[in-house]
Amino acid sequence: MATELDYSFPAMGSDIRLLIGQPLAPRMPAALEAADREKAFVLDFAQRLSRFRPDSDLSALNASPARQVPAGDLLRLAVRAGLWAARRSEGLVDPTLLDALRRVGYDHSLQDEIPASLAEAMASAPARWPAHPHPEAAWRRVRIDDERGLIERPPGLAIDTGGTGKGLCADMVARHLALYSRYAVDCGGDIAVGGVGAQLDPYMVEVEHPLTGAPIGSIAVTQGGVATSGLNVRIWRRADGSFAHHLLDPSTGEPVWSGLVGATALGATALEAETLSKMALLMGPEGARRVLAERGGVIIHDDGGAEVVGIVQGSVNLLAPAGL
Amino acid sequence: MTAAAMAVTTDSARPPVRRRSATDRLTVILFATAAFLAVLTLLISQLHMAPARARMVVVRRLYQTTVVETVIGRRAGGTSVSRSTSSSGSTPAAAPVPTTRVS
Numbered sequence: 407m408a409t410e411l412d413y414s415f416p417a418m419g420s421d422i423r424l425l426i427g428q429p430l431a432p433r434m435p436a437a438l439e440a441a442d443r444e445k446a447f448v449l450d451f452a453q454r455l456s457r458f459r460p461d462s463d464l465s466a467l468n469a470s471p472a473r474q475v476p477a478g479d480l481l482r483l484a485v486r487a488g489l490w491a492a493r494r495s496e497g498l499v500d501p502t503l504l505d506a507l508r509r510v511g512y513d514h515s516l517q518d519e520i521p522a523s524l525a526e527a528m529a530s531a532p533a534r535w536p537a538h539p540h541p542e543a544a545w546r547r548v549r550i551d552d553e554r555g556l557i558e559r560p561p562g563l564a565i566d567t568g569g570t571g572k573g574l575c576a577d578m579v580a581r582h583l584a585l586y587s588r589y590a591v592d593c594g595g596d597i598a599v600g601g602v603g604a605q606l607d608p609y610m611v612e613v614e615h616p617l618t619g620a621p622i623g624s625i626a627v628t629q630g631g632v633a634t635s636g637l638n639v640r641i642w643r644r645a646d647g648s649f650a651h652h653l654l655d656p657s658t659g660e661p662v663w664s665g666l667v668g669a670t671a672l673g674a675t676a677l678e679a680e681t682l683s684k685m686a687l688l689m690g691p692e693g694a695r696r697v698l699a700e701r702g703g704v705i706i707h708d709d710g711g712a713e714v715v716g717i718v719q720g721s722v723n724l725l726a727p728a729g730l
Numbered sequence: 731m732t733a734a735a736m737a738v739t740t741d742s743a744r745p746p747v748r749r750r751s752a753t754d755r756l757t758v759i760l761f762a763t764a765a766f767l768a769v770l771t772l773l774i775s776q777l778h779m780a781p782a783r784a785r786m787v788v789v790r791r792l793y794q795t796t797v798v799e800t801v802i803g804r805r806a807g808g809t810s811v812s813r814s815t816s817s818s819g820s821t822p823a824a825a826p827v828p829t830t831r832v833s
Contacts, residue, residue, distance in 0.1 A: 418833040572833065594833030614831035621829065634833030670830055 410588065411437035415445050418572060419517035420594025426578070427587035427603050433598035434585055444579045448593070455484050455567050457504065458515045467557060468564045469502070472617040477557040482550050485557055487574040489548060491681040497539025497656060499684045499700060502548070504564035511582050511648045516640050522666060523661070524617060524638045527649035534665040536687035537655035543681040573633055573680030579675070586703055591676075596633040598676040603627050610720065615727060618670035618711050623722030626702075631676030631686045635683040636668035636706070664690035668706035671698055 414423040424444060426437040435443070456465045463481040477485070488501030497631040507513075548565065549558040558567065567574075572593040580598035588603030590611075599609050608626040615622045616636035625632060639654040655662040669686035673679030681699075686694035686705060694705045695715050704718035710726035 423828060425828065527777075592828045592830075595829065595831035595833070597828050597830055599828075610827055612827050612829040614829055616832050624827070625830075632830050634830040634832055639832045667743045668832060 410654045411441055413438070413441040417445075417448050418575070418594060419515060420572070422448055422594065423590075425590040425592075426583060426608075427586075427589060429586055430602075431585050436618040437586065438552075440474070440583065442584060442692070447579065447582070448508055448575060451480065451571075451578070453543065454478075454480055455570055455571055456564055456671070457568060461470035464565070464567060467597050471576050471728050473561055474558045476549075476555055476557045478555070480488070482552060482557060484571060485548065485565055485676055486550055486576060487570045488567050488633075489545060489550075491677070491684075492543075492545040492676070494681050495685045497543050498537060498688050499569055499681050500540060500545055500656040501565050501567060501569060502544040502655050503656060504566040504653055507652065509564065509659065510654065510661060511642055511644055511670040512650075512652050513641065516642065518644070519642070521639055521641045522643045522649055524641055527637070527641055527651070528663070528667070530649065532688065534708070536664050536690040536693055537662040538657040540656040545650065563610065565671060569684065570677055571632065573675070573677035594674070596631070596676045597627070598631050599627045600629050608719075611721060613670050613704055615712075616706055618727045620713055620727065623672065623720060625670075625672070625718055625720040625722075627672070631673045631679035632670065633673070633679035633683045633715070634668060634670040635674060635680070635687045637669065637687075653684065657687070662688055662689060664706055666690055666694060666705050667708055667710075669694055669703060670701040670705075672701040672703075
């Protein structure tokens with residue numbers, strides 16, 4: 407008889423969910439014990455990398471006036487993940503946009519705030535235009551020295567690991583669970599899947615529509631990652647009445663309105679999936695089709711209609727939800 | 731008829747009866763064997779003449795999911811645990827489904 411533990415808890419402003427099968431090696435902890443251990447890991451991860459906590463490692467890095475700042479293993483790994491995403495996206499998923507994020511109003515946690523209406527925001531948004539990398543690519547001036555345990559960057563260049571944090575966290579927890587029969591690690595919708603059992607009997611991952619919150623279908627995932635980016639959760643109205651959200655065009659520092667409201671991507675890892683989904687959303691429909699073609703994914707257009715890109719195993723309702 | 735004559739008569743009648751009985755038994759055995767062989771031949775010939783059928787393997791996987799433990803924690807920092815037991819059974823039920831969404 408196969409059993410699978412279903413374990414969830416809040417962290418990183420989201421719900422974290424762990425599905426863990428049976429241990430495959432002797433003397434390994436049972437699934438529940440492993441889940442307790444991973445919960446402690448995730449909470450520590452969130453605490454040390456939160457930009458909203460003044461006592462976090464990330465806040466200490468950004469507050470330091472020095473060019474070279476001592477950094478622990480986790481912070482160096484998180485910054486490295488952000489730089490990896492920047493390289494992978496050729497600068498579109500940029501970890502050095504923290505000052506721009508603060509300028510547009512994302513200077514505090516939005517966890518307990520009700521998001522503004524995406525439909526209203528789209529109605530008053532400027533013309534749709536794909537995002538472009540910042541020509542200066544400040545992220546290229548960030549260096550990581552693992553031997554000396556340092557991060558080097560121009561003083562004053564603030565780094566945000568939030569854009570890749572959940573994917574990285576899901577991948578790290580998944581790695582810890584590698585010797586369990588099957589596992590799915592869901593960090594607020596960024597999901598890492600693995601295990602022999604998942605190869606034989608894939609997880610069906612539901613894709614949530616960003617405008618309705620209802621599932622529009624499901625994708626079979628045997629291994630790797632799947633992630634979704636969208637405009638509907640971190641969106642607010644500015645003092646001047648205009649709308650803003652957290653996905654910025656690096657070239658302008660302003661929220662991007664690309665013609666897409668959501669993008670789901672498959673990847674070799676959750677980190678890659680998260681990067682690809684953000685790239686897709688930032689690039690708009692045409693760029694998204696190119697970006698998602700290799701691994702597969704789903705994009706949601708402004709009108710609510712869905713489009714499957716590449717090869718995706720599963721079923722997705724392509725019609726725009728009624729009433730939009 | 732004297733006793734001697736009866737004995738003679740009786741003795742002279744026995745051998746033909748014994749021969750008939752043995753013949754009948756042999757006939758029955760021969761007929762039975764022939765019939766058996768005929769049926770066997772018929773079956774073998776039909777087996778050879780029957781078209782080859784593709785072997786069909788039906789794999790059914792049924793799940794029965796039951797929650798055997800649930801702990802609902804506080805909203806802040808709380809943990810909710812539900813242990814799902816998946817096993818073969820007659821009642822199909824949905825396995826835990828993760829959801830990818832914007833967060």
